[in-house]
Amino acid sequence: MEENLQLFLDETSFYNRIVLENLCPELLWRNLPHFLQTWLRNYIGGCLLYLISGFLWCFYIYYWKRNVYLPKDAIPSRKSMVLQMVVAMKAMPCYSLFPSMSEYMVENGWTRCFARISDVGWLSYAVYMAIYLFIVEFGIYWMHRELHDIKFLYKHLHATHHIYNKQNTLSPFAGLAFHPLDGILQAAPHVMALFLVPTHFTSHIALIFIEGIWTANIHDCIDGKIWPIMGAAYHTIHHTTYRHNYGHYTIWMDWMFGTLRDPVADEAKKVS
Secondary structure (H helix, E strand, O other), rough: HHHHHHHHHHHHHHHHHHHHHOOOOOOOOOOHHHHHHHHHHHHHHHHHHHHHHHHHHHHHHHHHHOOOOOOOOHOOOOHHHHHHHHHHHHHHHHHHHHHHHHHHHHHHOOOOOOOOOOOHHHHHHHHHHHHHHHHHHHHHHHHHHHHHHOHHHHHHHHHHOOOOOOOOOOHHHHHHHOOOHHHHHHHHHHHHHHHHOEEHHHHHHHHHHHHHHHHHHHOOOOOOOOEEEEEEHHHHHHHHHOOHHHHHHHHOHHHHOOOOOOHHHHHHHOOO
């Protein structure tokens, strides 16, 4: 047991060194407790991931491929994108605290995480990851839906995100433009899963950061047409109707619980 916990600690310390030694003056982090080093690493990494991926995504679809993916009147204004960045960056210290706390729980042996795939074998790893992703999908669907259905939560938390409700206000930068508590609640199923199913620690960390790229993708209003992925076309409908397409990675939860609205069917109705 102690050996496994040391592996987790070694891994998070390795990630801390990679980021902090290269991107932060030593005076600011060397003498910090391990938890604060982890938070600072997640903060720096989260900011860079959000800003770099957002800028590259926007440059590609709004400037390099201008009028290819979106008509000119659907491109959000710079003012909208700057506002989204301001909201996201205000929330980023709290966002960074969330994975830091999950890592702390793993390092102390409170979860069912394992350090090496060889500890369980590839078949078990694949099964566990499938269950983990199902828990995440189910949890985020219901968390997101309740943030709409419970008026208090919508008014004081989720409404911050839903001021972006049209194509010409949505952009990849809207992906993390939430009230801090709203963003944490929607990410919470990732941590809940650690207590329910054996989870590969490195895979968990990777999926947490992939969330940043995924949320940018589903707010760009471009229909990827990859069934059954809950892509941007579905999520744009969510922003315009408020009552459909609460799902995260796939359409399955919306299909199961009767909240799915298909963008292809919507387009057909408009044409007819």
